[in-house]
Amino acid sequence: MAVLDLRRKLAILSDAAKYDASCASSGAAKRNSLDGKGVGSTEGMGICHAYAPDGRCISLLKILLTNFCIYDCAYCINRVSSNTPRARFTVKEVVDLTLNFYKRNYIEGLFLSSGVIRSGDYTMEEMIRVAKSLRLDHDFRGYIHLKLIPEASPELAAEAGLYADRVSINIELPRDDSLKSLAPEKDPTDIKRAMGRMRLAIDDHAEPARRSGRRAFARSQSTQLIVGADEARDGDILARSANLYGAYRLSRVYYSAFSPIPDASHRLPLVRPPLLREHRLYQADWLMRFYGFAQPEIVEQGDDLDLSVDPKTGWALRHRDRFPIDVQTADKEALLRVPGLGAKAVARVLAARRISRLTLDDLKRVGAVLKRAKPFVVTADWRPGALTDQEDLKAALTAPVQLSLF
């Protein structure tokens, strides 16, 4: 076989990694290289160093160690039966690329994933060698995210945690039954079990009493769900997320609209990725994590989200009897449920109303989106009157909202 040059390998192995939605480099322990021999820092908040023409942030060198894979998951470009060109990096190549890119300030660190070659353990060991070399040989203090191979042994997963800031295990399909049909060699229980162990390890290392004298350990784990490759409804997907957040304390569930892949399996839809649906799911996920909404309040299992409105507006339209609310007196929980009022705006409303009676202009200045908020609030100079109950309110709210997709 011809030896591929580094550039060609990089092209193949980053192309193969582009279906993974996770990119964030936030949530690492704070550290810098002032006292070290190596390079790098993390300051809590991640930095996006570039944006691709698909609008997604590039903050990490996101690559596969290899795209050879022994499995045949229908939704994956790297499945064994795909005719995609194959390549494999050496450990040193990945280490050098990471350091060279990092020192030029192109990236915050490395996101390393891999096709499964030989066995789960063998593959995991190779990935760990990369991270270990970066940390120990080069004193690299930037961000490292490792994708765990669910069937790799627990000891290897624990070792990965020693070098990574975050680990992730992708569930990919929201429903266990579709995982069975589209990824027959993957066992959903393996995945959940690996996540469970990882949560216990992260919790254990986070306990202050245990922390001193021990090596740092990964701070968080995340996962990805593919949307639109199977029949799962939005309600099912969000129920799964609620379950995952509760069970494994995931820092993020990423939703990735299934996009056509070259040389796709005939078992999958060949359609344009449902980006708007993905967007709505992120909004709904956000409501669950930061706005106190429970999953069934947003959408029941077996149902889909209404694509024409954001999920919070959708909820408000279904619960008009609770509106309008007076921004001067409503409690925080109620304010957080007003469409067009984000968490920041709510915090500012709470501060500002101690000093003066709030007007619509005030609301605007604290960052509310008036168009959406107006039918649901009372201010010093505004009451919506019959507007809240108006039949065509939904149409009025949806038409002018600009969506930035396509």
Add this chain to the structure above:
Amino acid sequence: MRVVRLGSEVDFDGWRKAARALRAEGTPPEALVWTVERDLFDHGEPIAATAGTFAVPAAFMNLAQQVVLNRSPDRFALLYRILWRLEREPRLIDNPAETDMARARDMAKAVSRAAHKMKAFVRFRLVEGAEKETYAAWFEPAHRVTEATAPFFARRFANMDWTILTPDVCVAWDGDRLMVSEGADPADAPSEDAQEELWRTYYASIFNPARLNPRQMRQEMPKRYWRNLPEAALIPGLIEAAQDRAAAMVATPPRPPSDRVLKAAQRHARDASFGAGIPTSLEAVLAGASVCRRCDLWRDATQSVPGEGPPNAPLMFVGEQPGDQEDLAGRPFVGPAGQLFDRALAEAGVPRQRAYVTNAVKHFKHEPRGKVRLHKTPSQGEVSACRGWMDAERRLVSPRVIVMLGATAALSVTGRAAPITESRGRPLTLPDQVQGLVTFHPSHLLRLTDTAAKAAAYRSFVQDLRLAGELAGLV
């Protein structure tokens, strides 16, 4: 009209000194013009420093330091106006809805965004031929954030020498300290770096043409920065080709896999089947429960939690169901209730390693509530669905004594629901002539809030465990 001339565009100290004196003198904001420009007709007179100081809220100082770095010409005047108003309206600073405050906040936000973009979009190039590893970058910040952001680069790239050149000012780090000098010209920075070709390759490959969304990209990566980003030159071409690439993907039917990969797959499938060993009987139970779908509980649980202990233990404990920690670890009685159980066992003098510990229901029943999972008691239907597994364990282990921890365990073992308080602590004979004993579930003890009741219940619990140990001949 009075003209106040400051030392530089970012002269916060100068502004502060002047503002302090002017406010002390009672000069109203309308009577002032703030400038840093050298003006031939500048009638500004030096402002006498005042001895007296006054206090302003810390929040104002923080805000002002940010706002000064904004390039808007009215920043000094705005800050002075807020300072002036603060004397009469001390709560102004706490009102985020007020016009001047909102404007200042927007200016500060633009500054912090510019600083953030500087951290992101500086692209270092290796200086060829330098003795020590040395890098340089040309950058054009949206606001005057270079000096303020330099320490970030010093913390990150502490062990290399680097310089960031901008039109306003240059900062350099020599491994030891930061040096600031006058602004430079783009020609002073290195014009290329060998890694840029690789970086462009990466940039072109990591994006998914089927998700093209240039608008979102421009929002986050404003065009003003593109000139100095090596990858930005690719953008128009990538956008143009994207539609066709995506359409081609959809249009091309899948090709059959090559012989080579098919053979590899077959080999893998064949080899994998050798991995499975021959399970012993209890292991068969465990394997069965792990793929059991007899009720719905498996769906939201992590895994089935099998019983644990010697296969011929004289004593068997049956609990209700795994909890949060058990579900994650895949082992029974490891969470808080398990720890209390261990402690009580030790006090009763019963060695846990001689007992078989299991649960009536093998999967964790719960309800997600934000970041926690609330335990829910299994229904009668779930208990009976799962009973087959517990019965098999009972048959295989064949203990002399079975202790039922709580009502659900009693329901599972005896087939009947009965209040614990009535049956507790009294040995009974089960239909298969095995001795049975009902006691509390340890998590019941954890839930009791009344200290006296708790202590009493715990004493009875230890007593029951000791009795069970005696019956089993372990104590």
